[in-house]
Amino acid sequence: MTVYLDVLLLSNLWVDFALLKTVAHMTHIPLTAKRCLLAAAMGALSALAIFLPPLPWWLCLCGRILLSLSLCAIAFGISNRSVWVQQTIWLFGLSLLVCGAVYALGQQLRLVGFCTQNTVLYADVSLLVLLFAVTAASAGASWMERVHARIAPQQYRFHLRIHGMDFAMPALADSGNGLREPFTGKPVVVCTESALGEWLQSHRDTLTACSGCNAFRLLTVKTVSGTALLPAFQPDAAYLETADTHKRSNLDIMVAITKEQTPAIVPTCCIRNAP
Numbered sequence: 001m002t003v004y005l006d007v008l009l010l011s012n013l014w015v016d017f018a019l020l021k022t023v024a025h026m027t028h029i030p031l032t033a034k035r036c037l038l039a040a041a042m043g044a045l046s047a048l049a050i051f052l053p054p055l056p057w058w059l060c061l062c063g064r065i066l067l068s069l070s071l072c073a074i075a076f077g078i079s080n081r082s083v084w085v086q087q088t089i090w091l092f093g094l095s096l097l098v099c100g101a102v103y104a105l106g107q108q109l110r111l112v113g114f115c116t117q118n119t120v121l122y123a124d125v126s127l128l129v130l131l132f133a134v135t136a137a138s139a140g141a142s143w144m145e146r147v148h149a150r151i152a153p154q155q156y157r158f159h160l161r162i163h164g165m166d167f168a169m170p171a172l173a174d175s176g177n178g179l180r181e182p183f184t185g186k187p188v189v190v191c192t193e194s195a196l197g198e199w200l201q202s203h204r205d206t207l208t209a210c211s212g213c214n215a216f217r218l219l220t221v222k223t224v225s226g227t228a229l230l231p232a233f234q235p236d237a238a239y240l241e242t243a244d245t246h247k248r249s250n251l252d253i254m255v256a257i258t259k260e261q262t263p264a265i266v267p268t269c270c271i272r273n274a275p
Contacts, residue, residue: 003115003122009044015098016043020075023090029076030182039075050120060119068092083185158189158264161237162199169195169263171240179221181232181254187267188219188232188254195263219256230256240266
């Protein structure tokens, strides 16, 4: 069959761009359009492997894994290896879902124009079919993430140690809190100013100048009312305790400060990783 170069490159560019955006949503890591487009362009160029002679399956698999690692490195950077691997797994898995969805849809509709070579799928189909396949894969990934984020309702207490001062406060596990520190990839627990009042009183000048202080970082947070900048820091120690069994789990987190009413909002990933 005839493989059209423009269809091959443009369809792969569009699909890779959509997949990288979905990965950014799944991992809660900011992604600029420029870096996403650059990574998607590299992914589109890799589709030229379809013109090579048939390669061994193990070599194709290794090449696909290296490609996923490279695309995530270009799109998100490598600030944290574990987050990089997590992003790669999401991208690799979503790519398989999209390819499977396109192939299954093509077989169901008896479409012509399918060709597979060296793990590259060429589908001479309409953009509507591609849009449906990518949307279906993204929706399925979002559903799996929501199911995985469900936890049994119970009460928690959040404990902090900051500069020799200990704090304990009620905590709410919130699946909507997917905030992560962009450089380290660490999850962020959101605490109120009132819960940390004693410590903040002694560091009021530092908090006011947090944007120029190495101990603080400003995180961009999206809320229902818009976006906000929250000062964040890494505590000396932090752990989460269940109110009924008193089981403790140490947390490697960042803490952001807000003026909301709930003393501490803990991401569900911290609950799921608890022993």
